[in-house]
Amino acid sequence: MKKKILIVGALVVAAGAVAFFLMNQGNGIQVNGAQVGRGSIEDFVEETGTVMARNNIQVYSPAAGKVTEVLVEVGDIVVEGDVIARLDSETLSYQLAQLDAQRSAAVAALNDARRAGDANAIRSLQLDINQLTGNIQEAEERLEDTKTLYEAGAISQDQLRSAERSLETQKTNLQKLRLQLDQLNSPASQNLIVQYEAQIRQIDLQKQELASSGEDYTIVAGTSGTVLHRMVEKGSFLQPGMGLVELGDTDDLYIQSDILVSEIAEVKEGQQVRITNTDLGIETTGRLTKIHPNAFSKISDLGVEQKRIKVDIEMDSVPMGLRPGYDLKIMIIIDSSEETLLIPENSVFTIDHKDHVFVVENRTATLREVETGIRSGREVEVLSGLSQGDVVIQSPDSELEEGKAVEVMIQ
Template sequence: MKKRTRWLLIAGVVLVGIILTALSMRDEGLIVEVAQVRQGPMEVSITEEGKTRVRERYAVFAPTTGRISRITFDAGDNVEAGAILGRLYPLPGSQRDIEMATARVSAAEALRREVDVRLDDARNQLAQLERDVARANVLASDSILSAQELEQSKLTLESARKQVVSIEAALEAADAEVAAARAGLLGTDPSQGSGTGIAIRAPSSGTILRVYDKSERVVQAGVPLIEIGDSRGLEVVVDVLSEDAVRIRPGDQVTFINWGGTVDLNGRVRIVEPDAFTEISALGVTEQRVNVIADIFDAPEMLGSGFRVEARIVVWSEDDVLTIPSSGIFQDEGMWNVFAVVDGRAQLQQVDIGQRSAELVQILGGIAEGDVIILFPSDQIEDGIRVRSEG
């Protein structure tokens, strides 16, 4: 019995202590964190990840199917417009193709020799006829040769001249046939030499961004060979939520952070693309996103194409507005409210707000500069309760 009485006495003392502590705290007020309503600058920004890319990028493709020579350039090399990047040659053929091409060359050369012989004969005959006509003119002037015989000699001479012209044209055609046959042999027979091939030239001055394959190989028409661009003209592609994209305008200021350097980079929004796309977030949420294209001012040399950056896009800013920390405002029944501290007590105060950022809220009415509000108001804060600030 004595033992039970002792435990009851201890419990009573503890209970009295708790009550006295609660009364003491009630009299002193609930400890809260506070902040002052201030007048000053404020900006609203949207921060998303982006990726750099070259503004003007040129892809060089194989113009036709063939054998591309080894590309001696490397990524990072600078080239001038028109520089030869490589050469594309006809495809090598099979043994049957080589034999057929060789036979066409032999036939064309034989025909050329035949025409050459015919031309020599025709020129010799023409020279002889010119001498005969000269003698006929002398004989006709002495009345030894009739006028009819003289005209016949001249007609024969004119016909011989036309024959020479015709054979000369045939010789030119035979030369062309030989050239065509030899050109057909260049691609099929490596022993006949590779020729000059088709020169693959740089479409613009810039830096080689990518070489798909340096090796000599057979490529199909349209296969990409090299990418060229001016790495000094970088832009950043930032994909943002569609509800954020409607707040962004061309010309908005952009600050690029966390790109790897020690100094933030400046830029400006150039384009907000009008077409959104669907993307699944890391949490599995389906989102509609929009690409925002921004230019970088004075991009450093170490920043290349495809590098990751964070872009902070300023969508609104003012130099002199009334603000409070965003942790001091809450919504109740569709209205925005704060707890102001008036004479040591919490006072529920309805406010009108404007712009909101992650840190600050613009106040349009309800409280004034210098007023003190409670931050992070808990469920223990009620209208009229006594409070005191930390420290």
């Protein structure tokens, strides 16, 4: 009797296990799925671009001097030949005075060479040396007083420099007088006379060239345009080559951007560009017209040094109110496809360096190899391996295996 009861109990347990298995087979693993559909997809490089003005140039100072007047403001429109700024002529006058002093000394040296050995000339020159030596001593004392006044704020730096230049000139003249005295005490040669004559001619040429450069002290625009930046103010002291203003043609705008070297290989001239700025309400298109030849280093916002290359973009239409310096979002379209099969990016995974997906067939997961194309955002183009209407499993976990029953929730 007990044996029969045990057999019946075993049969009940076995039947329950079968029923449990069948129930689980019916329910399956719950997964999220998506239907393979058709649509358009684009691959792009996204960056920030800055609006630039065409024919952008800087006006530089051709001479040294203090800015006495700046005649333009940012936003002013100038034409070629308009006066931008004026410098004082103090430096020019000082240089001319130096040349005059050098010429006088050379003429005196020439005369001394011609009358070498003249006792009267020697005595006269010695008196000049003694007098100049005394003047230098007095000038040195005055310079010390001048430095004290400058440090106390009683005089300007220009006054101090003037005193320093005066002393230096006198010391130079003393050296020349002593040289002349040595020459008078020795027989003069014809070669020495020729040298002094050549020196005088050279000084005359320098004076002519310097006098003709007086026009450099009125600085004019070399081209027409709008003043984009002004780098100097009245009272600034300039050296040759320092920038005064930046000019550009605000009627001819383009966009310049910096592309990472790692992305530049897929960027080509002629590619379409989408241009937007939500804050300004700007949405337009353009074309990439130039890839600059040289890479450069740039520090990112996170402090990382990056290698980048500049590119230029022409806008198909320039939005109203756009100005140089504005930042815009650019998307350079490097590849695109229309009416192609698309699946979610999170449904694709790699096995042995090949792309695969799980496809739902008869409520089971089926592994299938696929060939993919463009990847953009959260979508992937499928070139082969799937058909429109197929259902793929999104974000399959490690427990999902081929042949397992699944319950799909289409998203």
